[in-house]
Amino acid sequence: MSNKIVSKIKNFISGVEYVHRDQAVSHTLWEERELENIFTLLLMGSFSGIPAPPAFISAELIPLLTHELKIFNNRAENSFDTLAEMTGVLGID
Amino acid sequence: MTTLIVVVGIVVYITLYLTYGKKLEKEFVKADDNIKTPAVRFDDGVDYIPSKAPVLFGHHFASIAGAAPIIGPVLAMAWGWVPALLWVWFGNIFIGAVHDYLSLMASVRYDGKSIQFVASDLITKRTGRLFYWLVFFLLILVIAAFGAVVNGMFVGTPEIPTAYIMKIAAALILGVLIYRVKMNFTLATIIGIILLGLSIWGGSMLPIVASKGTWYIIIFFYIIIASAIPVNVLLQPRDYLNSWLLYLGLIVGAIAAVFSFQGFTAPAFTSFAPIVSGGKATPFWPAIVLIIACGSLSGFHSLVASGTTSKQLEKESDGLKIGYGSMLTEGFLSTLVVVSVAGFGLELMVGKGMDITTSNWGTNYTSSMMGSYPKAAMFTGSYAAMVASTWLKFIPTKIVQIIAGMWVASFAMTTLDTTNRLGRYTFAEILSPLKDKNEGVYNFFTNRWIASLVPAVIGIYLAWSGNFTILWPSFGTANQLIASIALLTGVSWITKRQKTKGTFALIPAYLLWITVTAAIIWFSAVVLPGTIMSNPVTGITVLVIEVIMLIMNIIFIIDFLKHKDDPLDA
């Protein structure tokens, strides 16, 4: 019984800790993701008509960018729907 | 009485969560854990990320909680504590929390797209565009209202600016420790909390006395600078410190309210139309929605819920806890505010030598509070008195008051610069049709500094020149207008999708729209003319915003009714 309570308390504390740690990096996470998106966007520049690096750099890197491409894809999907997201990221009440 | 109301409040919230909330979930939203949420389907570890309910609750609550659920109820006390409490409880449970929950769930069923996207998809494209305009106006009015709150606190309680400035220094140091030096997080947090404590203590030692104008200039530069520097220098560490302050304030407040056993000295009910906004008799309906925004209902929440929270919801059945539950928690915060002012406000004002009794409360409450004794201090003073009336009295009252003041000031200040960041973006969006017509003008106004200056200059100008009892309700108009649009959008989408009548959710949505529209008309027609007489620039600026919003509101409802019965595409 007392063990159960102790483990519950432990769970609660680690939950609180998690939220705090998450909160402390929420903006960094966002920035990191945007940087990854920009990185991919630069490599994909020739698709969107912005100045792009020589195509072979992209060709060399793309096989290594599975994670970044996933983000790139999601961002492209949501790029016209950012007002609510920015409100959430900035936590405006 | 304080104890009783807090306990009754908790019971009411829990009961209605379990009955009305569950009914919404089961019969209306039909939450189904077999439907995979966008967080699960698009999981990319960054944007879409399935989170456990308590964690997401923490995030969502931290995003929606701010200074507004504190200020609104303080003002609403002019009607007496019963009307204030009724709106905080029932407005919240039947409208505000429903609004948050439906925004969240509609977005979840829409692949995590925002309520703005849902609206433009469901109604017309221009409904989506309306959001940029309304949010932009809202942001300006937020800067005005919160700028005035902060200024009032800085002038009225000179310990708070010192504490706040020291807290900024603490946040800067914490930022360096966490994000530059990359120190162990726990250690950095401990240092941060010690520094936060020191700043509160330092504030009590070294009050800075300065005039209203001086503080406005400082606040103005603060907004411009704080919204221009990288987020991990100031914004992020400061928000992190704020969340500690929020939990500290909430926990101490809840304990104090439960154990204070204080009778209410404020009247339960003054009149249907006491003097609140702009020195005019203010009818409870429809004006209450303008006074108590967050705490009962806030349009911002629909954006937060559908912008980030919906991309992290792991199971549909978690939605009620997060969307509905965290709004009820915010309502609980507002309940604490009502309780502390009802229990200790009168004593406090009489102590300051003001002409106020239970019998002239309706006419004198607002003006007493607006005078030499600033509105937010009404809360910090009552809060401190409430804490002092319990076994927590070992904490010096001055310190408690600074903690409460820091709580409000920190959230208000944070709102000021984050608002300005968002303002920059919405402003550019509004101007985008100009791009093809006059690129020079477009480029000039969308320049980072110019776009940053526009909301800040208008907002601070309004705050400086305007009357707070005008600014606060005008902030309410914009906020509630967005809320009513979001609620109608959310409700109508779900009725279409479920092919149910959903009358019990649709009726409050229509009622809200009517109330908000009536409130805007009342505010523009009754309150603003007086302001225009005494202060033309401010009055006309606010009136122009109100009129534009009213036109947009009409456009919206026409579009909405026209497309109400369109079948869903998918």
Next chain:
Amino acid sequence: MKTIFFTGKGGVGKSTLAAAAAWQLAEKGYRVLTVSLDPAHNLGDIFGIKLHHRKKKFTSELYLQETDLEKAADEYIKNNMSIMKEVYGYLKTFNMDKYFSILKYSPGIEEYAALTSLEKILTKEEGCFDYIVFDTPPTGLTLHIFALPGVTLAWIERLIKIRKEILEKRYTIHNIKGKYIPEGVQLAYQEKDDKVIQKLYELQKRYEKVKSVLEGDDNSVSVVFNPDQLSLKESERLLEGLKELGLPVSHFFNNKLTEDNLKTAESVEAKLKKDNKSSTIKRIYYNDDNLSKGYMLNDDIAGLFIEQEGK
């Protein structure tokens, strides 16, 4: 190892001069490799043998090679397609992988192919030869090839900078959230674990090599022209391009001079000399003697490049 590039408009005699220089250097006992990057290959014709993509021994000191740019481009594409096909291997199931062949028509493929060949030759032959003499393709392409390492490096540097920022942020996130990040989604946060930045460093190293050779003291660029206005105009463009790239011209060859065009030749020389005071001009007369011998044995061309060694 020294490198010599002969540049100029098509038909002015680049290949002939490159061949003469190479031959003379080999005669003097230096180990020389002559590489033709010009799609209109005539190096083999000059030496009277058939040349291939690989280098071929002509004498014990002289090796010859014709780099077939089209073939190099094909190879490059094949290489890239294999990467794409690896990534999108599933397309094979519907035989849709053939659509990747569209890469063949991507702009600039030839340049990359040439640069890649150049880089390969420079890395592979380093130390085996005293001189590598290059006969270059037409002006525009040559300038592109020369510019490419710089452009590529600028991009790589930019990408590395962003990547470093990404890693820095990831490190911060790891530092704070570390133990709460599930195993599967942990991203590389250190340079040594991040394959992307490692690849970038590798590319950077490769192109820096080419760039350092091109800009080094052991490289010389010669411009060949004829005494006529067309050739002058093109040479001026070439010079401008080289100047922008920071590649100084060491020698001018005023080729195909005759008694009749001497006046034009002098005015053309004067114009070119104006902006390039430090380079020398060598006149090469067009006469029957030259023609009969096939290459210009009586004009000491190699000497120009050997002299530099003493400086």
